Amino acid sequence: MSPNVDAPLWGPGSVHAGRGPAPRVLTPGAAVELLGVSRWYGNVVAVNDISFVLGSGVTGLLGPNGAGKSTILHMIAGLLRPSDGVVAIRGGSSWRNPAIYRDLGLVPERESVHSFLTGFQFAQLNARLQRLPDPDAAARRAIATVGLTDAADRAVGTYSKGMRQRVKIAGALVHDPSILLLDEPFNGMDPRQRLQMMELLGRMADEGRVILFSSHILEEVERLAQNVLVIVSGRLAASGDFREIRRLMTDRPHTFTMRSSDDRRLAAALVGHPSVFGVQLDQGRLSVRTSDYAGFARALPGLARAGGVSILELRPTDEDLESVFGYLVQR
Amino acid sequence: MAAGGSAASRGPGPVKVTIAALTARSLLGRRRSLLLALLALLPVAIAILVRLSGKAGADQEIATAIMDRLIVTTLLPIVALVFGTAALGAELEDGTAVFLLVKPIDRWRIVVAKLTVAIGLSVALVAPASFVAGAILGVGGTGLTGAIGAAVGTAIGATVYATVFFALSLVTGRALAIGLIYILVWEGVLAGLLDGTRVFSIRQYTLSISAAITNPGVTDPNLLDARTALVLAIVAIVAAAVIAVRRLASFEIGQADD
Numbered sequence: 001m002s003p004n005v006d007a008p009l010w011g012p013g014s015v016h017a018g019r020g021p022a023p024r025v026l027t028p029g030a031a032v033e034l035l036g037v038s039r040w041y042g043n044v045v046a047v048n049d050i051s052f053v054l055g056s057g058v059t060g061l062l063g064p065n066g067a068g069k070s071t072i073l074h075m076i077a078g079l080l081r082p083s084d085g086v087v088a089i090r091g092g093s094s095w096r097n098p099a100i101y102r103d104l105g106l107v108p109e110r111e112s113v114h115s116f117l118t119g120f121q122f123a124q125l126n127a128r129l130q131r132l133p134d135p136d137a138a139a140r141r142a143i144a145t146v147g148l149t150d151a152a153d154r155a156v157g158t159y160s161k162g163m164r165q166r167v168k169i170a171g172a173l174v175h176d177p178s179i180l181l182l183d184e185p186f187n188g189m190d191p192r193q194r195l196q197m198m199e200l201l202g203r204m205a206d207e208g209r210v211i212l213f214s215s216h217i218l219e220e221v222e223r224l225a226q227n228v229l230v231i232v233s234g235r236l237a238a239s240g241d242f243r244e245i246r247r248l249m250t251d252r253p254h255t256f257t258m259r260s261s262d263d264r265r266l267a268a269a270l271v272g273h274p275s276v277f278g279v280q281l282d283q284g285r286l287s288v289r290t291s292d293y294a295g296f297a298r299a300l301p302g303l304a305r306a307g308g309v310s311i312l313e314l315r316p317t318d319e320d321l322e323s324v325f326g327y328l329v330q331r
Numbered sequence: 332m333a334a335g336g337s338a339a340s341r342g343p344g345p346v347k348v349t350i351a352a353l354t355a356r357s358l359l360g361r362r363r364s365l366l367l368a369l370l371a372l373l374p375v376a377i378a379i380l381v382r383l384s385g386k387a388g389a390d391q392e393i394a395t396a397i398m399d400r401l402i403v404t405t406l407l408p409i410v411a412l413v414f415g416t417a418a419l420g421a422e423l424e425d426g427t428a429v430f431l432l433v434k435p436i437d438r439w440r441i442v443v444a445k446l447t448v449a450i451g452l453s454v455a456l457v458a459p460a461s462f463v464a465g466a467i468l469g470v471g472g473t474g475l476t477g478a479i480g481a482a483v484g485t486a487i488g489a490t491v492y493a494t495v496f497f498a499l500s501l502v503t504g505r506a507l508a509i510g511l512i513y514i515l516v517w518e519g520v521l522a523g524l525l526d527g528t529r530v531f532s533i534r535q536y537t538l539s540i541s542a543a544i545t546n547p548g549v550t551d552p553n554l555l556d557a558r559t560a561l562v563l564a565i566v567a568i569v570a571a572a573v574i575a576v577r578r579l580a581s582f583e584i585g586q587a588d589d
Contacts, residue, residue, distance in 0.1 A: 077433060079584040096580060101435045110426040114353070116360050128349045129434040171430055 060225030105172030115157030411492030420500020484541025
């Protein structure tokens with residue numbers, strides 16, 4: 001019936017024959033590419049028509065819980081079949097193609113190491129399964145890279161959460177892959193472990209690797225990733241340079257609630273400031289809406305002092321990620 | 332010698348050996364293997380008690396009860412069920428198999444390595460137990476023919492059961508429960524009642540092959556023809572292995588709660 005039925009959906013020089021604005025052509029030389037990728041479970045759409053290309057450096061896959069981040073990572077890693085679209089690793093499909101694992105490492109979120117193995121044994125096992133010429137040397141190198149040399153001969157079952165995370169990374173990079181995928185690598189880590197992990201990932205990115213990690217915590221992505229993909233409800237809500245997205249996030253309207261020694265006088269002082277476009281006094285609580293987050297933050301102490309009011313409490317009301325993401329999606 | 336060893340470590344063989352060694356360690360390292368070993372010793376212990384009470388030679392019925400009811404109908408399928416479902420299916424469920432799947436290894440090699448271990452351990456536990464119990468009870472008269480028949484039959488039965496349950500664990504996450512129902516309801520009750528169901532009964536394959544070795548030339552109307560049983564056993568093993576390979580090749584990780 002359709003005149004376009006014989007046209008290829010994708011391929012070199014071909015253009016997507018169906019609806020939708022995006023031409024469906026794989027980018028030559030791309031390390032990782034998703035092209036019109038969707039995934040559904042029964043009637044539930046987990047990932048909806050996502051396309052992006054990953055280059056070297058650290059990319060953060062940012063989104064609230066349940067947004068579809070793991071589904072995307074698993075499709076890239078060839079552990080889930082896309083319901084629609086193409087997931088390509090260096091131009092080859094990732095589905096049912098074990099050859100991609102020569103150049104790809106995956107660090108899953110779940111505890112996934114046999115607890116009876118020592119850290120070294122786990123790395124060595126990965127090296128052997130990669131058929132490396134000298135598995136022992138590769139294992140020692142990977143263990144040293146993640147800073148587990150001192151604990152290498154202890155069983156993984158005795159490791160802390162952060163160490164277990166690192167031993168998984170050792171297993172994933174024992175064959176020196178150029179593509180590394182990490183699912184929520186900072187989960188359950190203390191601040192020091194987080195810092196070490198960030199340094200490690202930054203170092204690996206400096207070596208020219210393609211690193212994609214998922215996180216639901218804005219600050220983690222901000223500190224580590226040059227590029228960011230924001231996923232909300234299975235859709236790509238924003239992508240690109242982090243500073244640009246951060247600016248979008250900061251420039252959106254913010255609402256603060258305050259308590260002060262004299263709410264009424266503070267409200268009068270605030271309403272005259274250009275950064276404020278709404279003030280409300282309601283049941284002993286003062287809420288202020290501003291369109292200029294930074295300007296408001298700078299002006300507030302001076303305004304309060306000039307009015308002789310001391311601020312007892314200042315609280316942003318919509319700083320949770322859901323509302324930030326929600327705002328990005330609406331745009 | 333040393334140079335040959337290091338070259339061999341790059342070949343495809345050692346990858347299977349590596350996977351098999353890990354699987355064996357994982358299966359034997361747990362408390363359940365001790366439990367299974369005790370279970371395997373149970374028929375041997377009972378056989379010794381029967382022998383000491385002086386009834387063994389006189390009463391073939393007690394011998395049959397131990398060999399058939401205890402070993403072939405209970406011990407054999409349960410041991411194979413535990414090893415068959417734990418070798419890969421359980422690791423896919425708990426996530427410990429993921430690191431194995433993201434390796435440049437054909438999925439059929441993973442199936443072969445893990446299935447070999449599941450079969451090997453099942454046979455290693457069941458066949459000696461049935462040989463020793465059979466020898467003590469003097470199954471099939473004097474000499475060891477009856478014990479050998481029991482050992483060969485249960486070895487083949489363990490291979491079929493382990494392969495079928497291995498495949499089942501790749502088809503469903505409830506392989507242990509479904510396997511138990513199959514053992515209790517199908518093999519335990521229905522296959523004994525209905526004639527036509529014999530060809531689908533692994534217990535029948537085991538008993539028929541054992542009987543043919545123990546008493547060659549004697550045909551038992553309650554059992555399958557031994558050659559038919561052997562062919563059916565091979566068909567079941569191949570079919571289950573093919574299903575397992577196909578399932579693993581297109582394995583999809585469970586929906587994460589990301």
